[in-house]
Amino acid sequence: MITTVTLNAAIDKTYYLPSFPMGKVSRVQRFHAAPGGKGINVAKVVAQLGVPVTATGFVGGMNGEIIKQMLTQMEIAHDFISVEGESRICLNILDEANGTSTELLEPGPTVNDAALKEMEVRIGELASRSKIVCFSGSLPAGVPKDFYVKLVSIAKEAGAYVILDASGDALRFGLEAKPDMIKPNEDEVAALLGIEVTDEDALQKAVETLLQKYEMDRISVSLGGAGSLTASKGSSYRVTTPKVEVVSTVGCGDSFVAGMAVSLARNLPLEEGLAMASAAGTSNAMTDQAGLIELEEFEQLRKQVQIDRL
Ligand SMILES: Nc1ncnc2c1ncn2[C@@H]1O[C@H](COP(=O)(O)OP(=O)(O)OP(=O)(O)O)[C@@H](O)[C@H]1O
Numbered sequence: 001m002i003t004t005v006t007l008n009a010a011i012d013k014t015y016y017l018p019s020f021p022m023g024k025v026s027r028v029q030r031f032h033a034a035p036g037g038k039g040i041n042v043a044k045v046v047a048q049l050g051v052p053v054t055a056t057g058f059v060g061g062m063n064g065e066i067i068k069q070m071l072t073q074m075e076i077a078h079d080f081i082s083v084e085g086e087s088r089i090c091l092n093i094l095d096e097a098n099g100t101s102t103e104l105l106e107p108g109p110t111v112n113d114a115a116l117k118e119m120e121v122r123i124g125e126l127a128s129r130s131k132i133v134c135f136s137g138s139l140p141a142g143v144p145k146d147f148y149v150k151l152v153s154i155a156k157e158a159g160a161y162v163i164l165d166a167s168g169d170a171l172r173f174g175l176e177a178k179p180d181m182i183k184p185n186e187d188e189v190a191a192l193l194g195i196e197v198t199d200e201d202a203l204q205k206a207v208e209t210l211l212q213k214y215e216m217d218r219i220s221v222s223l224g225g226a227g228s229l230t231a232s233k234g235s236s237y238r239v240t241t242p243k244v245e246v247v248s249t250v251g252c253g254d255s256f257v258a259g260m261a262v263s264l265a266r267n268l269p270l271e272e273g274l275a276m277a278s279a280a281g282t283s284n285a286m287t288d289q290a291g292l293i294e295l296e297e298f299e300q301l302r303k304q305v306q307i308d309r310l
């Protein structure tokens with residue numbers, strides 16, 4: 001089983017507007033709502049790829065109930081901890097005239113100490129039954145900056161392979177617990193090492209340095225439409241994805257993580273993991289929803305991804 005952890009779960013709402021004029025009234029004719037937040041997106045793609053998955057995290061209020069109901073409807077197992085306050089709505093406004101996507105993210109609920117303790121226990125239980133645990137996304141108010149250190153340690157002690165997809169302090173602190181894999185972007189790699197990354201050679205060196213420093217299994221730096229760069233013990237790879245017609249890139253990183261987690265759950269070699277992760281990310285870019293892929297397209301893309309060993 002794969003467990004995904006979303007400490008700040010969300011209802012992801014997408015508004016489709018023919019155009020999005022600032023400072024004017026826009027009446028929304030077409031919209032879509034789905035359970036979201038990065039870890040939940042990972043769970044949705046893992047489920048589409050046919051691997052058993054459980055989504056956990058914190059939810060609050062009516063929005064929290066809706067998130068759980070929507071997951072139940074999608075037949076995705078979930079085991080959330082309820083907290084006071086309201087789970088957030090994350091709004092993605094797609095301007096169909098110029099193809100832009102504008103995201104507005106609410107803060108979410110404030111989590112108290114009792115719920116934090118409950119989460120530590122829950123992660124221990126779920127991790128002991130999971131091959132992979134994915135921690136994804138930002139920390140809601142009340143959650144200490146170093147909470148991922150605790151949770152990653154608990155999951156690793158329980159024997160799970162741990163993927164951490166976070167940014168800023170949450171990632172910086174989380175690294176101390178030595179997750180097995182992280183998926184930062186270029187800016188996050190530079191910030192972690194306090195250096196400037198000027199070109200891909202510098203990026204490769206920086207990633208290899210991080211890999212050794214924190215004794216990780218692999219690091220994938222996602223580069224949007226330009227693909228990704230992955231370093232793993234003794235080998236680095238540059239992956240180029242096919243050029244496609246992009247609809248929305250929200251959730252591409254989560255889909256990438258899901259593809260990689262599924263490959264690990266199936267004991268596939270790293271190169272196949274790279275193809276699956278990239279194909280899932282690219283397939284997600286071709287849809288209007290975060291954490292949605294099209295399976296036939298995914299299979300095609302998986303064959304088209306170009307993997308170069310550096
Ligand atoms: N414009 C695009 N065209 C083709 N593939 C894309 C595009 N954008 C993303 N992808 C695919 O998805 C992967 C992850 O994308 P990206 O680098 O945007 O992740 P991210 O910044 O973590 O995204 P997010 O935080 O929104 O989930 C890429 O490595 C690539 O395979």
Ligand SMILES: O=P(O)(O)OC[C@@]1(O)O[C@H](CO)[C@@H](O)[C@@H]1O
Nearest residue numbers: 012036037038090137138251290
């Ligand atoms: O605030 P976070 O947790 O970093 O990101 C939240 C979010 O923007 O990320 C997902 C896309 O990756 C969306 O589903 C969600 O709304």
